[in-house]
Amino acid sequence: MSWNKADAQVGVIGLGSMGAGIARCLLRGGWNVHIYARKPEVAAAFAEAGAKGHTSPESLGRACDVVVLSLPDAAAVESVLFGPSALTEGMKSGGCVIDTSTIAANSAQEFAERLATHQIRFLDAPVSGGQAGAEAGTLAAMVGGLAEDVDACRDLLAAFCKTLTHVGAVGAGQTVKACNQVAVAGAMLGLADALALARAQGVDPTIMREVLLQGSARSFPMEKHAPRIIEQSFDPGFRAHLMRKDLRLALETANASGAALAGAPVVEALLDQMCEHGRGDWDWCGVAMEVGKTAGRDS
């Protein structure tokens, strides 16, 4: 069986830049949307758009079949699921929680196990595509969970996702999101090195980029971020302190499973440096400015 927009009651908790976009996509798509918002002005705006407001996760849970979370970290997810006036106190057995937050894979697994004791299903569905993708409904979701639960939520996820890939069991969605973040971090590190070398040697970085885009050094950061770095235009985008959070999660997951990563710790350290110098709200591609500043390599 699959949730459909005629019958299903869908909750959204976490109405920040991502969650608000997701809730608006669901409303536009004709779903019955419930929200829990602490800020009265947020609640009022969504009430006007047709969402039913609730004063606690418990109350929202009582009304809903499926609940989408978009929260900053695992502590916030845990509080909504199991804290005071929790979702689990209200939600019926057979319901489903879809967590679009970026948290550790083992947190996702732990939450899934605890929800199972309430007969509540769980999918980890971290997304990429940013605020613009959430508003436009063009996010890419990496989904971990049981195939039957993924299938049941497919139509609902399609309201805010362009692509949805079932990547494995619960936690696998978070792992693939973490893989994405370490992979793009590495490509950014390569770009940062190339820009530092060109600068130090007095070669025009724009010409360098044009040549490199034609060959084996092409990458998304080379294509999209390099012009911003060359112009030193660091309006976010995706903020440096959030990328640092994502890399820390990836490193914790890697460590917990006995894998030593090689590039991500270097980028994490550079992001630390950025945040310490008050540039944590810059777009994370500003990390390239941390490379090449001093001759410090031991040979």
Added chain:
Amino acid sequence: MSWNKADAQVGVIGLGSMGAGIARCLLRGGWNVHIYARKPEVAAAFAEAGAKGHTSPESLGRACDVVVLSLPDAAAVESVLFGPSALTEGMKSGGCVIDTSTIAANSAQEFAERLATHQIRFLDAPVSGGQAGAEAGTLAAMVGGLAEDVDACRDLLAAFCKTLTHVGAVGAGQTVKACNQVAVAGAMLGLADALALARAQGVDPTIMREVLLQGSARSFPMEKHAPRIIEQSFDPGFRAHLMRKDLRLALETANASGAALAGAPVVEALLDQMCEHGRGDWDWCGVAMEVGKTAGRDS
């Protein structure tokens, strides 16, 4: 003025996998080709194809207007240019040396200065595209030197290059090649981390790759190298010990100009590890197998 195939006598020195392909492109293109080959069988094969053989760089230099070098390192270039029976002892003033070898930018600058005392012009023109590109005449050249010298050699370079970008003064070609190698090394490092994380977490690396190719983590290594790493198929390609050589050159150049790179030293160390364990003749993408082996991160 520009060298043309009707009049110009063109020498090629260094008939390894790259240089042999370049010489064959020139012959196919109808240029008058001269070679210097120490191995009789190589000399014989090229003589049959229409090239004029010489017994020393000096003799070749006496006969040629332009000489293309394709040599393993700066020491080999120096020996051909200035060693016993050197090119410079034979070559007329006004001639031009085009060095397609990958060497340090400051070596290129030094050779250019020394050649200038003989009134011989110099372009550094490192190439990318590999052996297949050399055979097919589809290399990409990054050329440093005077604009008038680049223009004079444009038709000749077009015999073996699909694209030719004039990137700056002498040495700039080598710098851009070095930028390419550090940029692709970073992207490979990100890919290696992502694969190590997926492996450690039991996520299918092929599914992970498919998801990542759709978003911000896409890169040439993600597209072209990931399938080979997943299948552990490491036939070269571009050998690990050659990539190590290129990264060392890039790091020396960066150090000499006071820039500390962040990602390239990590990849260099992993390539060292590969070479020390007898895997220097694997394709360099095997470097991904060096990542994630042990939990060794200090937190």
